[in-house]
Amino acid sequence: MQLSCPLPKFDFDVITLGHGSGGLLTHRLLQKGVFDILGNEFLGQQHDGASFHMDGKLAFSTDSFVVHPIFFPGGSIGDLAINGTVNDLAMCGAQPQYLSLSFILEEGLKTDEFSQILADIKTAADKAGVKIVTGDTKVVEKGKGDKLFINTSGIGTVHPGAAIHHQHIRPGDRVIISGNIATHGMAIMSVREGLEFETSIISDTVALNHTVYTLVNRFGKGIKFLRDPTRGGVASVLNEVAELTELGVDLVQSRVPVEEQVEAACEMLGLDPLYVANEGIFLAIVSEDIAAPFLQALKEDELGVNAAEIGVVSVNHPRKVIMESRIGGSRVVSYLTGEQLPRIC
Amino acid sequence: MQLSCPLPKFDFDVITLGHGSGGLLTHRLLQKGVFDILGNEFLGQQHDGASFHMDGKLAFSTDSFVVHPIFFPGGSIGDLAINGTVNDLAMCGAQPQYLSLSFILEEGLKTDEFSQILADIKTAADKAGVKIVTGDTKVVEKGKGDKLFINTSGIGTVHPGAAIHHQHIRPGDRVIISGNIATHGMAIMSVREGLEFETSIISDTVALNHTVYTLVNRFGKGIKFLRDPTRGGVASVLNEVAELTELGVDLVQSRVPVEEQVEAACEMLGLDPLYVANEGIFLAIVSEDIAAPFLQALKEDELGVNAAEIGVVSVNHPRKVIMESRIGGSRVVSYLTGEQLPRIC
Known part of the structure; x- marks a missing residue:
């Protein structure tokens, strides 16, 4: 599924272990790529976490995505990672609001593929009306993962009239x-x-x-x-x-x-x-x-x-x-x- | 680090792909093992997400853990997964309260090792004073992961006097x-x-x-x-x-x-x-x-x-x-x- 929103442009072709170092390469991966497409006022703070006001009954859910292959007819692991957690929150009678996004990338992942996944994530998040407010990126050696795994966790406000149990x-x-x-x-x-x-x-x-x-x-x-x-x-x-x-x-x-x-x-x-x-x-x-x-x-x-x-x-x-x-x-x-x-x- | 809380007893020796199926084996993995040690009133509902009341300014953070080896002097990936997210929330001036816990297990992981990690998670969560309220477990084929990866995400209440920026x-x-x-x-x-x-x-x-x-x-x-x-x-x-x-x-x-x-x-x-x-x-x-x-x-x-x-x-x-x-x-x-x-x- 090729999407219309602009793909982030990485100035390198493949993910290396250095992109998970927490140092310069991680910084570049985020600044010149990930934040280009997912950036918002929360991620822009580059803090360890995001802060926001919420009141009332909340729902909280998490899911890790390991689908293979990462692109398939009708979607990608990026769509799935957003829709999956959005739907889990919806099943609690909640309107999903804030999502976290965590990647485990395999060394050697092509940035072309990563770009497309990021674009899919952005499109799916926009459709669902959720904001990605905090994240994490780790890189494992080639042969210790499988291209990329994604975890999303999410928070939403439970509808006051819901009594789902x-x-x-x-x-x-x-x-x-x-x-x-x-x-x-x-x-x-x-x-x-x-x-x-x-x-x-x-x-x-x-x-x-x-x-x-x-x-x-x-x-x-x-x-x-x-x-x-x-x-x-x-x-x-x-x-x-x-x-x-x-x-x-x-x-x-x-x-x-x-x-x-x-x-x-x-x-x-x-x-x-x-x-x-x-x-x-x-x-x-x-x-x-x-x-x-x-x-x-x-x-x-x-x-x-x-x-x-x-x-x-x-x-x-x-x-x-x-x-x-x-x-x-x-x-x-x-x-x-x-x-x-x-x-x- | 061997811990004093009782280890969950799995009635099988290794993790298989079936434990990630969402069917009977997943059910058994959770019921006869994971919930024995981590179970609480939230996880007991076996819903897609947890619900609770919160008011005010919240902090939300996520981290995936891929540390190798999974046991090391002074701790394990289990301790790290709890302490890491707890600390990220603390750095926002928040008191961490609720954590999600998501596993990506590699087929063939020994349940002895998984038990010890679960015990470490329980001990660390208790020390930090946080509750694990929702989770997920996926299994990937042997050679597509590395024993286990853990994601934790967490929510806490920001101290009203904090102005960390x-x-x-x-x-x-x-x-x-x-x-x-x-x-x-x-x-x-x-x-x-x-x-x-x-x-x-x-x-x-x-x-x-x-x-x-x-x-x-x-x-x-x-x-x-x-x-x-x-x-x-x-x-x-x-x-x-x-x-x-x-x-x-x-x-x-x-x-x-x-x-x-x-x-x-x-x-x-x-x-x-x-x-x-x-x-x-x-x-x-x-x-x-x-x-x-x-x-x-x-x-x-x-x-x-x-x-x-x-x-x-x-x-x-x-x-x-x-x-x-x-x-x-x-x-x-x-x-x-x-x-x-x-x-x-």
């Missing part, structure tokens, strides 16, 4: 998914070495905060639980819910939205879409009485056009997720065991 | 260092492969927040600038000050405290202690009128017994750090160029 989930609550599942995972798999396949699947990576905040603002405590089903997919999130609440979840397979070519790709690789990672959808558990207007509001949002009610919380089979299959049978959907798709985010 | 620095302000320099860097070097040397140097890694907060509380806006001179050492911090303020700094070499065996080790390796990393000291720039009581208060603290006034901010030679050497001459102390000691933190 698994303790609020009750039997009869509805399980709603905001869009097609398994898209991000299959986009990554399509460009993995030794596995490349022809497809037009692109990652769904996107910031969900504006969509979610509007819903929280309107439906308040009717929203019991929000989660973006990244690693481990929808199946893992629902198993966590079943375990934490000691209730069951009834899923209806035919209602779970999957794009046709994503489903075909999953079938080809022998993967169940319920376990494949997503980066641009969320799963909501809402009270029965708001389920219909919630779903309608979501479907009117451009990020929710494929939203669907896919299941219900149940007193039957506590701690288990049971899916009614398309052919009428039912089966237990358990936690993902092992690892199908390493380094998906 | 380089813009407040004036000619005549005094440069004070809180303890012996170059200790951490030389402790790491003493155990580097191919370089091991016999010494009893141990890292100075420690949380400075309690010491600093007491000083900020007493001396308020008399403290113009605080920084822990980690990578790049004292020389790099002072060069940043000179550049940001467009003033000069006069250093007196004979006043800079260095432990005897650290100085000997530096000499042996041809390193200048001014460029070697520290993890348990800070550099303060304070107004002339509080310099004496500030120094005295610092020397009465167990973390400040070797504190010394080592220089003064000057209108002469703007943007330059000039050191009067022990033999009476003077020389420019410039930024560290290149990298003497990669992966020191």
Whole structure:
């Protein structure tokens, strides 16, 4: 994804260990490159941390990103690093505001690639409406990392009307998914070495905060639980819910939205879409009485056009997720065991 | 450094890619190990983020840790990851409160080592008085990382009397260092492969927040600038000050405290202690009128017994750090160029 904002111009071609020294080269890397594109009044102070005023209930989240490859159809590790933490905060019912950004660069990383990642970060942060206020850069020797790893942590203000906690989930609550599942995972798999396949699947990576905040603002405590089903997919999130609440979840397979070519790709690789990672959808558990207007509001949002009610919380089979299959049978959907798709985010 | 708090007991010997899957193995890694030792009311919610109330001026900081080796005389990457971010917040005049903790584990990491790191993290966090409230764990393939990398980010409340900003620095302000320099860097070097040397140097890694907060509380806006001179050492911090303020700094070499065996080790390796990393000291720039009581208060603290006034901010030679050497001459102390000691933190 080539972006329109100007790329930072580094006056050297590759990252060396010296760029992590804390000395002159680190200084140059930041001054003549990173700050060109990410610079703002916070980073400009060049302090060890950023300071700002906040009041009330805050949400705080962190994620490290090790996705491979770092560029993939529909995005890059840069987009993912911003959207991932933004979405985690959104799932707490918060509006993300301030992000930290920390790089672990591998010696030999091409500055062309680093520039593009920085541009992607800037674009994603602007779209999400968050400020990158503090950061860190380390460099490890060639062969001790893999191009670059990124950590972002973030802070946001929780909506005063939000009451998102698994303790609020009750039997009869509805399980709603905001869009097609398994898209991000299959986009990554399509460009993995030794596995490349022809497809037009692109990652769904996107910031969900504006969509979610509007819903929280309107439906308040009717929203019991929000989660973006990244690693481990929808199946893992629902198993966590079943375990934490000691209730069951009834899923209806035919209602779970999957794009046709994503489903075909999953079938080809022998993967169940319920376990494949997503980066641009969320799963909501809402009270029965708001389920219909919630779903309608979501479907009117451009990020929710494929939203669907896919299941219900149940007193039957506590701690288990049971899916009614398309052919009428039912089966237990358990936690993902092992690892199908390493380094998906 | 073996610690007294109980080590988490993992029921497996090594980390596999599956432990980063987001599925069953990730769940087990957290439930039967990580949460045993780090668990608290925040992590127990198993949400994507933590929520808490805060009001006023906050500080926010992040650091990734890639120190090699992960265990060294006087500490481990676990101690460093907590103390590093705690100290960054302290340098903003803040009392650190909430930390995030994110691991990038290399496939094959022994759980014995991971256990010890977790115990070190717990002990360091307790000493600093901070809570680990949210986290993340990723696993990369063998050969794509180096045992483990840690990111911590943190939030703290800025002392209402603090006015720490380089813009407040004036000619005549005094440069004070809180303890012996170059200790951490030389402790790491003493155990580097191919370089091991016999010494009893141990890292100075420690949380400075309690010491600093007491000083900020007493001396308020008399403290113009605080920084822990980690990578790049004292020389790099002072060069940043000179550049940001467009003033000069006069250093007196004979006043800079260095432990005897650290100085000997530096000499042996041809390193200048001014460029070697520290993890348990800070550099303060304070107004002339509080310099004496500030120094005295610092020397009465167990973390400040070797504190010394080592220089003064000057209108002469703007943007330059000039050191009067022990033999009476003077020389420019410039930024560290290149990298003497990669992966020191």
